[in-house]
Amino acid sequence: MFDYRLKVFDTVARRLSFTKAAEELCITQPAVTKHVKELEKQFRLRLFERTGNRIALTQGGLMVLKHTSILRDISRQLEYEISLLHESRRGTLNLGASTTLAQYVLPPLLARFHGIYRDVQLHMLNANTEQIEQALLRKEIELGIIEGDSKRREINYTPFARDEIVLVGSTKNPLTKKDEIRPDELLSIPLLLREPGSGTLEVVTHALKNTGIKLSDLSVEMYLGSSEAIKSYLMHSHCMAFISQHAVINEIENGSLKIISIKKLSIHRQFLFITLHADDGGLPGVFKWFAVQNYRDVLLASH
Amino acid sequence: MFDYRLKVFDTVARRLSFTKAAEELCITQPAVTKHVKELEKQFRLRLFERTGNRIALTQGGLMVLKHTSILRDISRQLEYEISLLHESRRGTLNLGASTTLAQYVLPPLLARFHGIYRDVQLHMLNANTEQIEQALLRKEIELGIIEGDSKRREINYTPFARDEIVLVGSTKNPLTKKDEIRPDELLSIPLLLREPGSGTLEVVTHALKNTGIKLSDLSVEMYLGSSEAIKSYLMHSHCMAFISQHAVINEIENGSLKIISIKKLSIHRQFLFITLHADDGGLPGVFKWFAVQNYRDVLLASH
DNA sequence: TATCCGCAATCACTTTTTATGATTGGCCCA
DNA sequence: TGGGCCAATCATAAAAAGTGATTGCGGATA
Numbered sequence: 001m002f003d004y005r006l007k008v009f010d011t012v013a014r015r016l017s018f019t020k021a022a023e024e025l026c027i028t029q030p031a032v033t034k035h036v037k038e039l040e041k042q043f044r045l046r047l048f049e050r051t052g053n054r055i056a057l058t059q060g061g062l063m064v065l066k067h068t069s070i071l072r073d074i075s076r077q078l079e080y081e082i083s084l085l086h087e088s089r090r091g092t093l094n095l096g097a098s099t100t101l102a103q104y105v106l107p108p109l110l111a112r113f114h115g116i117y118r119d120v121q122l123h124m125l126n127a128n129t130e131q132i133e134q135a136l137l138r139k140e141i142e143l144g145i146i147e148g149d150s151k152r153r154e155i156n157y158t159p160f161a162r163d164e165i166v167l168v169g170s171t172k173n174p175l176t177k178k179d180e181i182r183p184d185e186l187l188s189i190p191l192l193l194r195e196p197g198s199g200t201l202e203v204v205t206h207a208l209k210n211t212g213i214k215l216s217d218l219s220v221e222m223y224l225g226s227s228e229a230i231k232s233y234l235m236h237s238h239c240m241a242f243i244s245q246h247a248v249i250n251e252i253e254n255g256s257l258k259i260i261s262i263k264k265l266s267i268h269r270q271f272l273f274i275t276l277h278a279d280d281g282g283l284p285g286v287f288k289w290f291a292v293q294n295y296r297d298v299l300l301a302s303h
Numbered sequence: 304m305f306d307y308r309l310k311v312f313d314t315v316a317r318r319l320s321f322t323k324a325a326e327e328l329c330i331t332q333p334a335v336t337k338h339v340k341e342l343e344k345q346f347r348l349r350l351f352e353r354t355g356n357r358i359a360l361t362q363g364g365l366m367v368l369k370h371t372s373i374l375r376d377i378s379r380q381l382e383y384e385i386s387l388l389h390e391s392r393r394g395t396l397n398l399g400a401s402t403t404l405a406q407y408v409l410p411p412l413l414a415r416f417h418g419i420y421r422d423v424q425l426h427m428l429n430a431n432t433e434q435i436e437q438a439l440l441r442k443e444i445e446l447g448i449i450e451g452d453s454k455r456r457e458i459n460y461t462p463f464a465r466d467e468i469v470l471v472g473s474t475k476n477p478l479t480k481k482d483e484i485r486p487d488e489l490l491s492i493p494l495l496l497r498e499p500g501s502g503t504l505e506v507v508t509h510a511l512k513n514t515g516i517k518l519s520d521l522s523v524e525m526y527l528g529s530s531e532a533i534k535s536y537l538m539h540s541h542c543m544a545f546i547s548q549h550a551v552i553n554e555i556e557n558g559s560l561k562i563i564s565i566k567k568l569s570i571h572r573q574f575l576f577i578t579l580h581a582d583d584g585g586l587p588g589v590f591k592w593f594a595v596q597n598y599r600d601v602l603l604a605s606h
Numbered sequence: 607t608a609t610c611c612g613c614a615a616t617c618a619c620t621t622t623t624t625a626t627g628a629t630t631g632g633c634c635c636a
Numbered sequence: 637t638g639g640g641c642c643a644a645t646c647a648t649a650a651a652a653a654g655t656g657a658t659t660g661c662g663g664a665t666a
């Protein structure tokens with residue numbers, strides 16, 4: 001809503017990475033570079049200190065960030081108030097969400113939403129990313145919530161949170177004695193993975209490739225079609241598995257599963273809202289605004 | 304600095320005219336129409352009520368305007384703070400201004416500016432619009448202040464005030480008995496005009512053309528090269544003249560000259576800052592910010 | 607009541623901006 | 637000293653913004 005270049009700057013300044021910002025904005029890294037460079041030229045003010053492959057905000061950049069933060073907040077408030085005008089505190093909202101989100105992330109959020117917007121009737125479709133997008137295009141739903149990073153021109157993507165895929169195993173599993181392993185140690189561990197074609201497997205594959213590990217190098221014991229199946233299997237085996245942190249929060253807390261971190265490897269993905277361009281605002285807009293405002297609180301509160 | 308479409312909306316909302324906003328923004332009216340229409344589509348919210356050839360803000364538009372006002376203020380503040388970073392409270396600022404501005408509008412503004420920024424050395428070049436632009440391009444000045452509406456790609460135009468060209472005559476002149484005349488009555492009045500090529504004559508010609516009067520229809524007694532010459536001549540003749548309101552404020556107040564309005568005709572032009580794109584910010588930026596903040600106060604205070 | 611006239615809307619077309627994919631080059635770490 | 641990560645660069649493709657000419661509607665004029 002506010003000047004796109006400033007939005008790009010704001011994102012880079014928060015992530016302190018051109019590449020990460022590009023992902024979050026759903027554009028490429030060269031585009032981000034160019035926008036920032038143009039801002040710097042326009043202001044005649046270096047916004048980032050580039051030391052090697054790391055960047056840091058300059059003093060001027062910090063000052064600009066203060067302003068863009070405010071601009072961002074006001075823009076959000078504007079979007080929200082616009083959505084309020086769409087007689088939108090009642091009616092029906094058809095949602096579609098991919099599995100992890102629908103099972104682990106959305107329920108507490110939906111509950112709180114319903115607590116406030118009692119006259120909004122929520123309908124939830126549960127399917128994979130591809131199917132959610134199709135449903136959106138067919139107008140069976142007005143708002144989708146998905147993981148990953150597809151990109152269709154006719155769909156409007158709004159990132160709202162990040163997810164981390166973690167390596168977990170049963171606490172009964174001797175492999176979980178350590179807190180951290182090296183990437184190469186991974187090769188000898190029997191693994192459970194989500195099925196080919198799933199967003200989870202895709203992002204795991206991609207991240208591993210960056211450390212030089214191919215999928216075929218791993219000792220994959222089994223591909224399973226749901227997080228619940230994986231968790232259940234883990235309890236009865238010496239396998240470990242890559243799985244969304246949100247899917248295992250409870251098990252981590254009660255001590256039945258444990259996260260093992262991997263040196264120099266972290267696997268992230270985004271949660272995105274998707275809408276048809278024509279359909280942004282209204283009830284979907286209200287929900288999006290609500291989710292952005294509340295998801296942190298909700299996730300912290302529910303555990 | 305903030306999203307261009309919102310800026311367009313903000314301008315239209317303040318002027319309540321697409322055409323006027325287009326002038327102020329230095330773009331064409333169809334462009335303004337398009338931007339507003341796209342905003343309305345995006346928000347799915349009618350921003351203006353179009354009743355005939357008049358427009359009014361809708362309730363939603365009013366709400367949006369509140370937000371864009373804030374956004375505009377913050378954006379200005381950001382620009383200002385950026386310009387402050389350019390070690391800009393001292394140094395030399397070379398200004399160029401066209402005649403009317405240099406004589407009547409700028410002096411009180413410059414005085415106040417100097418009162419606050421005592422370590423800034425001001426240099427003022429006085430020339431016509433064309434020459435000011437040339438001086439800017441040759442980097443003899445960093446900031447120009449001109450009337451009218453030329454448009455070069457390599458120059459950055461920032462409107463900061465409006466001027467009105469009025470018809471005036473000596474109070475001794477029987478023609479000034481009336482307060483208002485019809486356009487056709489103009490044809491029989493002996494007139495003084497600024498010289499061909501001047502911005503003043505150009506905007507007068509253009510405005511008259513819209514009421515169907517050609518320059519050649521008028522009884523022009525003389526073309527004079529300065530406002531002072533015109534005022535002086537007026538005192539000793541039965542002529543009337545088109546002249547900037549700023550040039551005659553004192554004479555109007557002390558009763559020696561009188562403004563006669565013309566039915567259905569008002570002649571406006573803008574005062575603009577011009578800078579090289581590369582040179583925006585810094586001292587020019589500080590001065591621009593200062594001028595926008597203060598010119599109303601200053602003009603009111605000095606009369 | 608017919609006729610201007612001012613103003614926003616529309617249209618076909620041009621220019622400018624923005625985004626992309628592929629590649630380069632510098633720095634860090636092993 | 638070599639591999640990998642990350643920002644910068646470049647040529648090119650896609651999209652957006654702007655323009656000039658024109659249309660069409662409503663309000664004011666005579």
